[in-house]
Every structure is written in C-alpha cells, then in structure tokens.
Amino acid sequence: MPDGSIIIAGETRQTAERFRATDAATGEPIDQTYSQAGAEDVRDACALAERAAPAFAALDPEARAGFLEAMAEEILALGDELVAMAMVESGLPRARLEGERGRTVGQLRLFAGELRRGEWLDVTIDPALPDRAPPRADLRRMNQPLGPVAVFGASNFPLAFSVAGGDTASALAAGCPVIVKGHPAHPGTGELVARAITAAVAARGLPAGVFSYLPGPAPALGAALVADPRIKAVGFTGSRAGGLALARIAAERPEPIPVYAEMSAVNPVVILPQALAARAERLGAEFVGSLTLGAGQFCTNPGLVLLIEGEGCTRFKTAAAQALAATQPHAMLTPAIHGAFSAGVAALDASPDVTRIASGPTPATPNQGCGALFETSAARFLANPALGEEVFGASSLLVICADLGELAQVIAGLEGQLTATIHHDEADAAAAAQLLPGLARKAGRVLANGWPTGVEVCHAMVHGGPFPATTDPRTSSVGTLAMARFLRPVCYQDIAAGLLPAALQDDNPWSLPRTVNGVRERPA
C-alpha cells in the first residue's frame, strides 16, 4: 500500500504539507493523504541524479536493458493492487487499465530490445587517413545521454504516460537518470509504480540517484524541477498552458534545455464524398466510437471533422447524432478536467459561429462528461481561429465545406497536429492524393480509413507533430524514436585505443551496428 511518501534515490520521506486524490467516480476525496514535495526535495533529488549520471551513462546496453526488464517485472509484481488503485483514482475501467499496464511493461521491454539492437548509439567511424594531404584524424562518433531528465506524467494515462511511462522508459533507456514529478490526480498509483522502479534500481545494483519521485499539485514543484541547473531535458504530456509554462522556464534558464511537451491537438479527420456515399452510417458510428473512447480523454481524440456538403454529409451527421445519443456516460479523470470540458462545451454552445447538432446522454453523476457534437461552415471556421482549439473530452466540431478547394483551405489554416486522418474511397483517390501532402505538413502521423485514437508502440510510430501539438516536431514521445530525445552526439578524435569508450573500440566488444567510412556495417 502507498503511504504518501516522496521517494528520493531509494529513500522515502514524508512532508507536513499533504494533498489528497479524488475518487473519479464519486468526485469525493480519498482518505489517504500524500506528501507534497518541496524545493529541498527537488535539490536533493537533482544532486543525487547528477551524481548517479556518469555511472549510469557508462553501463553497457545489456545492463541497462536488464534494468528496464526488471522494472517491468516489478510493475507486474504489484499485481491487482495497481489496477484497483488506478481504477479508483482515474475512473478508467479495469480492461483499459490492464491493457495500459501491458503497454507500459511492453514499452519497457521494447526499449530493452532497442538497447541491445544498438542503433541508438549511431556509432560512426571515419578512420584516420594519414597519407591524405592534409592527413585526416581518426574520428569516431557515438551518442551519449544528456544527463538527468525531469518527467511530468499525464493524468489520462496513469500508467503508460506517467511514472514508468514512455518518457521515463525512453530517458532511462538513453542512460539519463529520471526525476518524475508525480501527477496529483493519481498519487497512489504513482507511488506504487515509483516503489517498483526503486526496487528495480536496488535489485540491479544501480546508483540510487537514477530514479526519484516527487509528487504534488503545487505548480512551484514543477517549476523548481525544470529550473534546477542539473536537469538537462524535460518530458511532459499535458495541457498546452502547462507545457508552454515549462518551456518558458527552460528557455529562460542560464543554460536553456530541451522540453519535449506533448500538448494539444484536434486531430482533423477529412471524409471525402465517395467514402461518405459508400458508408456514411458506418463512418458516423465509428467516429463516435473514437470520439467517446475513454470519455474522449485522448490526445489523439478526433475533435475536428472536415466534410463536403451534400447527401452523404447529412447521412453522416444523422448517424453520428444517433450513435452519440446511444453512448454510455463515463466519469472523467478529475473534477478539474470535467470542469474544463464543461466550460469548453459551454463556450461552443454560446458561440454564434457554431450549432450543437448532437449530445450524449445526460450524466448520472457530477463528474461525468456529456458528449457534444457541433457544426459550422468552413467560412466561419476560417474567420474564427478559436474554433480550432482543443476541448479535452468528447467534443467535436464538424466543418462543412462547399468543395474540395475550401476543404484544402481549411487544412492549410490549421495549427500543427498529432494526427491527420483521411477517409476515402477508390473514386476519391485524386482528391486524397491532392490533400495528403498538406496533411503530412500539419501532423506527425497521417492515417487513412481509420481513426486516430490508438497509438501503437513500435519502431515506425510518430507521436508528435508541429507546434502546438508539441514543442518539438523533430521527434516522437511514443515508440523507439523517443529515445533519441535524450541523446547527443560526441565525436572522439585520435583517442588512444585504451581510452576509447567500449562502443567505439575497433574490436566492437558490444557487437554494435556501425557506419564506417559512410558504409553501414552489421556486427558479425
């Protein structure tokens, strides 16, 4: 059972300043109180992370892979207590949380495999050319970790994007000590996972400063963590306001550092006329399924649908309205998220530029969200950029366009997105071909004839995209690409064989793939 502890490099602490979580289903506070971490805790955790960094960076890939696998085992060993705690704190159903635990454990193992694969080091060797005029030195490049990383978990994935989520897994895989700022919405879940990671650190004999856990709702906690000079990068999943605030703190440090904030998106879905003609009813129902999944609390939730007016469009709207009315209401993650959702929907209801065309069932409890579907014209959408802002939850806006040209104009005016979707039939192929490059310019992932919710953890995934979807479009927060966020290249020139890092030695003791004289070589 969690006891409300802060965990700093293996040691637990209790503080006088306490906070509580809320039972998402009832909106009532839960009895257990938790320690709010403070400035001294930040300083201590950062000092110990900095001290642990060199030894952790120097571990061979197998040792770090074993540590990630031990983390996975320790998380599974928490058993049902973890799932039960997360259910109460998040209001998410058992099946979803069991799946999320599988994903959390799976991504730790994926990074373990990635460590062994060795591509992440990007070993590149240009051997000396002593006879060239002028001679070329021996030049060997590899990636090395940036240093201690601060991770800010998200409320909507209490396991997969939180204490042992993708940011933590990829930063640890890269060889960076991690300090997690625990999300106050699920402190019990967070502490359980933090204890599991702490156990794995100890079991593998790693320096304890490799991991610390600092929970609490106080904004000053996160600000102090990002401002600490020993922190070298930040991973964040959450609101645009939160991400931008951390990015500002990071940019204003004497030494600015990268912030990987995955923030907000409306994930436009384009549905072309022939697809609508062929299956408007199915598309309407599927759309509502994606929109209301997890009470709409996904960063990839389809919050904007672009359609061309006509009979198919009308059929789609009817089908979506029916499907939305038939959904079950679900508790939202926290009263604050529920409040923000309700305010966002109310603002759309009050806007003269949009019309509500469908609603979910009336909530049965105070913390449940009521799904909402709105409609506007392309002209009004183009004239009122605020309509393109995310309402986090099951709210979506249909933008009805006169023709393909107007639809392309709406796409061109969009902000950066995590995803962009296009539904098309064979007869829409020319239009799809015309729109696809524009969609790819706006998003980190483009998909066809599917729905954006559901993010596979794999090598090819990009969960990222141009601002304001993220603060850094050059990367992904999901999948193996995420590891590169916490690495930087270092070139070793004419370093004696005995002083070279193992990864760069001629006899390749770690059996790494290498690029030698511009040619990729696989290990024997």
Added chain:
Amino acid sequence: MPDGSIIIAGETRQTAERFRATDAATGEPIDQTYSQAGAEDVRDACALAERAAPAFAALDPEARAGFLEAMAEEILALGDELVAMAMVESGLPRARLEGERGRTVGQLRLFAGELRRGEWLDVTIDPALPDRAPPRADLRRMNQPLGPVAVFGASNFPLAFSVAGGDTASALAAGCPVIVKGHPAHPGTGELVARAITAAVAARGLPAGVFSYLPGPAPALGAALVADPRIKAVGFTGSRAGGLALARIAAERPEPIPVYAEMSAVNPVVILPQALAARAERLGAEFVGSLTLGAGQFCTNPGLVLLIEGEGCTRFKTAAAQALAATQPHAMLTPAIHGAFSAGVAALDASPDVTRIASGPTPATPNQGCGALFETSAARFLANPALGEEVFGASSLLVICADLGELAQVIAGLEGQLTATIHHDEADAAAAAQLLPGLARKAGRVLANGWPTGVEVCHAMVHGGPFPATTDPRTSSVGTLAMARFLRPVCYQDIAAGLLPAALQDDNPWSLPRTVNGVRERPA
C-alpha cells in the same frame, strides 16, 4: 562582378539604402555599394520560399543531389574572381580561401552522396499484423523537411560557413528552401556565391523560391526574417549575443521554431604532466600555431589551457611565449572584430586575476590583432567565471592547477564547449582515463594529442556541443549529421499503396536502406 543586388527567387533588386564593405587589410571602405534588404524583401522571399517548398520537398534524392552538384560547379565556375574578392573583404590569404572553396564544394558533394545513400530518410516500416489481437495497422515512417530555413552566415568563413556554407548545403539537402541573410563583412563574395546558387536553381529547373539572398548590416533584417511565420528553422554561426538574440525571437513567435546557433567556446586544452615532461617545447610551439591560425578567428581556437604546475609547465610557457613573439601579425576580418578583440584583451590586462605572460609582434596596420597569452591560478579562475568567456581572436589563458584534483574541478565548472583536448603520454594514461568522461560531458568533440582548430567535414564529425557552445547540443553544424537538423519524422498509417510517398512504397523505387520490423535491410 557583383553589382550590389538583393536576389529574391532568381530576380535581382536594388534598394536605395546602401552599405559598403571594408578592405580588411587597410580598414578602408570599398567603393562598391550594396543594397540593404528590408522588410518587404523578407516578406517576398518568404512567400516564394513557402510556395516552392512542397515541390522541392518532393524531389527524388537524385534530383536534389544533382542540384547540389550543380551548385558546386557554378561556384567553381566563378574562378579566381571569387577568391580575389574574398581576399579583399576578409583579409584572409589566398591559400586559405582556395582551401575553403574546396571545402565548400566538397561539402556540397558530400551531401549529394548522403542524399543518394538514403539513410537520412530513416525509412522504418512496421507492416500490418491483421491477425494480432488487437490488429496492428501498417505503419511507415520517413523524415521530411521542416520547410523554409533562414541561414545567417559567419564572417570568419566567407565561403564554407556563409552563403553556400554548411547550413545552406545541409538545409537544401534536407529539402528546405533557404533564405540567406548575407553577412555585411563580405557582400561581394556573398553576392557572387548567391548568383552561382541562383544559376544552379535555374539550370536544374527548380522553383526559383528555393533560394533567396538578403544582404545587409541592419539588425532588423535578421529579426524580421526569423520572425516570419513561413520560416521553420534557423541556422546561425556567430557571436553569443547574436545567436541568443535570434533564439529569443524564435522562442517568442506564435509558433516557436528551432534555432541552430553555433556561438562561442574557449575550447579547453588539458596538458598532462608526462606529456609536458616529454615535449613541452614542441607543445608550446604547436599550441601557438593553433592559437594564431587565421589570426585566431576560429570557433575552435584554443582559448584556455589547463596545466599542472611544475617544471614542464614552466618550459611550456617559455616555449609558447617565444613562439608567440615570432608570429607574423595578420589583419583581422573586420574593424568591429578587431575592436572587440582589443577590448577583450584590454579587459584581461586590467583584471587583477590574470597576468599577461606573452605577446605577439606589434601590429603594422590598424586592423591587425596582437596575440596575447595570459596566466592565472585555478583558484582565481574558479572564483571569477568571467575569465572563462571567449575573446574571439588570438588570445588564450593558461590556468595553472596545483594537482589533478584541482584540474578536474576546473573542468567540472566549465560551460559547454565545441571541443575539449587532452595531451597525454603513456604514463599519463590513468589521469587521462579519469578526465576523459568529464571532458566528453562538456563538449561536442574530444580530441587527444592534437589541436582543436581544423574541423573535418565527414560522417563522424560533431561541430556542436552543450550550451553556450550552441543552442542545441543534439546535433552538429558540420558533416553529414547537419542534415538531420532540418528534418522531422512523419508516420503514414494504412495509406493505400498508390498514395504512399515513393520512399515508403513496398517495391522501394528509390533503393533506400530500410528498417522493417526493427531489422535494418540494405537495398538489393
């Protein structure tokens, strides 16, 4: 001959506001006047770059490689006029500028080869798993260009880090249109090269907006360029103040963008006792050779030398002082750089914490710099961080440490650097092994028993490093790695074969290396 034109997407313009370059040798203004580009020129160039971007991004690697090679040919076709112009404007000698031209042309060809090699696209395919529960979609990832890039050339490399320098070459290779803010110190050289690039754009039938050239000294020009919403990334080589100013503008845009500013470094050189004992005289002479090369106007100039007190240290100082006195004075690049150098040296002379121990010969003309060598103790250096700031030019500071522990302490306190050097003998190996990881944490390149000046353009090079050496330690501005700065990944999910970009198609029409299910495959 240059006629003082701005070049916007193939069209030349003259403006009423004019500026002149200075003959570096005499400090006198040169007759020819040049157009100062203004806000309207920025807007026009950005609009045309944005319009050209999709077609340029969609070019196959061979077409873009051919364009880079055509640029190289056009630059060579400028013949001796280019070298002669650069000599007058920069004061650099013929051999250096001919070498720099070779480097400029060579790096264009290196990127052409890199385009054909295809690794830069990082094609990664996780095929659909329809029978898995839940099924996996077909996921294909590739890199695509960020969009129009603003490039700020450096005064100290009028060819290799200027209009057609590393930033321009890597951004064009990545598929990004480039707008160069021409450096006012070498406008004639800049215009000649801009005309060569413009000719290559036309000869290859590319959209003219792929390249524009906006010269001028007005700070408002660069500010307007970085602030323009159509610019998606910035490459800069120059002063810390200049780089930080651009980074601030970029961070405050409604859509912040990455700034790759290569700014300042003192490039610490550690010389261990046994190396000193064995060859103090040679090391002293070589050090002065590196320090005074190009009048010390290199970002990798050795501005800080860390030594342990003793007889070898004394011999090194004597040898360096003799070598410095025997150097030839050289004109500096501009009166402004000469003024900043003189002021930096005067500040050190006035500091109670340092002592001048050697000087170069007295300058014969007003624009020549006088080499300067200073000495301080580790204790004073640690107490006065300002001593670690760069003085751009042939000025260096020896920091005398009591022992290895104090030397390690000085290293730990350093800011981020482009390079860190260690000279050691076999008998120093234990000390070298102890110091090397700390040096690698501070720099983008660590080198042994050599000197930091001289940056090879190749696959393994890292010309970068932690802040404030650059604004982004995750990359390099020299070598093939530089291209990645202007790319971002996009994932294509379940896109129909006929709509997939060529790079991602099953039959691999561009013969690219690919990672399929996590396994790297070479093209057949």
